[in-house]
Amino acid sequence: MAKVQAPRGTHDVLPAQEDARHALEEAAARILGAAGYERIETPMFEATDLFKRTVGESTDIVQKEMYTFEDGGGRSLTLRPEVTAPIARAYLEHGMHKLPQPVKLWYLSACFRYERAQAGRQRQFWQIGAEAIGAADPAVDAELITLLHRVLDEVGVEELELRISSLGTPATRASYRDRLQAHLRAHEDQLSEEVRGRIDLNPLRAFDSDHPGTVEVMKTAPLLLDELDADDAAHFAQVRELLDVADVAYVIDPTLVRGLDYYARTVFEFTSGALGAQSAVGGGGRYDGLVEQLGGPVTPGCGWAAGVERILLAAGERAAGSTQIDLYVAFEGEAQRTAAFAIATYARQAGRHAQLELAGRSMKGQLKAAARVGARFVVIVREDGTVLKDMDSGEQHDVDPAPDAVVAAVQRGMGSL
Secondary structure (H helix, E strand, O other): OOOOOOOOOOOOOOHHHHHHHHHHHHHHHHHHHHOOOEEOOOOOEEEHHHHHHHOOOOOHHHHHHOOEEEOOOOOEEEEOOOOHHHHHHHHHHOOHHHOOOOEEEEEEEEEEOOOOOEOOEOOEEEEEEEEEEOOOOHHHHHHHHHHHHHHHHHOOOOOEEEEEEEOOOHHHHHHHHHHHHHHHHHOHHHOOHHHHHOOOOOHHHHHHOOOHHHHHHHOOOOOHHHHOOHHHHHHHHHHHHHHHHOOOOOEEOOOOOOOOOOOEEEEEEEEEHHHOOOOEEEEEEEOOOHHHHOOOOOOOEEEEEEEHHHHHHHHHHHOOOOOOEEEEEEEOOHHHHHHHHHHHHHHHHOOOOEEEOOOOOOHHHHHHHHHHOOEEEEEEEEOOEEEEEEOOOOOEEEEOOOHHHHHHHHHHHHHOO
């Protein structure tokens, strides 16, 4: 009988990988929480129309990558391919627009896209992200960028680079779009079939193409960054000034576009040279018209998303170390199991990381197991007494067998480090 395996483009998160993922989650919760961002979680599936209206019907996500199905009531539902639109929907649905603004939220959520599976790009993947909805101040953009920079830096992402640009407002883009379309049509025979098919729907995506002919055409294309109106240009200049104050280095990239239609003004992307060609680890931008697209009032917004799997790949071995095991509880015979169990339980209640022998090993095997998990101390429960062993120095001494006395001895030893 053939083995049952996980679907292509998905992967299991194994215990050996959990330390690194937990370290990333902890860093994000601490850094974002300290800046006033509160955690939110939206449903795994949403009404399909949510993504068609916001992400854009001309995008790859909507045209090719969404997992869409019909439920028992005939409603079209989609596994979320991204999280910003669901958060904007929740912001309106739960009356968060009536709260003091901006509303600052962060998430760690699974997303789903039908893409070609490769390292760091899976069909089920996790994103960590932050959103600030309800304020147009350039400081919002700069704050979000610096917070993502802090998260990536803290978990050890290597060869990090920040690229930033501005897409202007929809009115600015409308006039620019006509010029770009004219340029593309004038060189249509050199473009890829995909880009030719998008000239009317989404011409800016031509900047993302790696097709040789298209790349050559785009070298002489007009740039939106050169056509910003005075307000857009001032907003972008203030964002850059604040990043300079925060000492966050960046490169201005006028060809930077994002794969979602709702972006306006500031856009940014962090890349890592450690990832090779697929170098993006996270990015985002401003989406001032998104809430309005969902039937809400005119509401500014800005946010980012970063791929958990990509972050950990880019961080490599620096992502996290193993959890420190303070105490391994070993015992010599069946009669000592209850006493050993009581010590392990008390140690955990006291906030210590403790493991209990569960495999019936010999004492030699138990000490090897303690060394393998990196235990700082081992308590050995014997019929004729209880011994505490310091695994660093090899020293050991008798201790009172009462659980509180054993834990107190461990705490004294830990305090001496």
